[in-house]
Amino acid sequence: VQLVESGGGLVQAGDSLRLSCSGSGSNFGGQVMAWFRQAPGKEREFVAAISYSGDSTYYANFMTGRGTISRDNAKGTVYLQIDRLESEDTAVYYCAVDALMVRITENHDAKYWGQGTQVTVSS
Numbered sequence: 001v002q003l004v005e006s007g008g009g010l011v012q013a014g015d016s017l018r019l020s021c022s023g024s025g026s027n028f029g030g031q032v033m034a035w036f037r038q039a040p041g042k043e044r045e046f047v048a049a050i051s052y053s054g055d056s057t058y059y060a061n062f063m064t065g066r067g068t069i070s071r072d073n074a075k076g077t078v079y080l081q082i083d084r085l086e087s088e089d090t091a092v093y094y095c096a097v098d099a100l101m102v103r104i105t106e107n108h109d110a111k112y113w114g115q116g117t118q119v120t121v122s123s
Contacts, residue, residue, distance in 0.1 A: 003097065012123075048080060050078065069081075
């Protein structure tokens with residue numbers, strides 16, 4: 001399984017950004033897809049997760065109301081739209097896949113990880 005993130009870059013505070021993560025090597029049937037991030041000098045933190053059907057989504061408190069996670073199962077792709085970006089959103093954003101939602105949302109862990117895409121928000 002390989003996960004490749006894209007869509008990161010340098011943006012201004014208040015802008016919006018859409019991250020994408022394309023998976024290969026699996027049809028990700030039944031798998032949860034998620035986003036994490038890690039800022040410089042900080043631990044990795046959970047951002048958002050979505051069930052295979054898309055019916056269930058979970059967000060970290062700091063992303064509620066600003067982020068939207070979605071997925072296209074036919075493409076094996078998960079997206080994260082972030083609105084009203086803040087300087088505190090500056091981090092490397094990682095895509096993750098696991099069979100269990102609880103492992104992602106409670107343990108903040110996953111079986112498969114991407115390499116990450118850098119998001120830098122300039123104020």
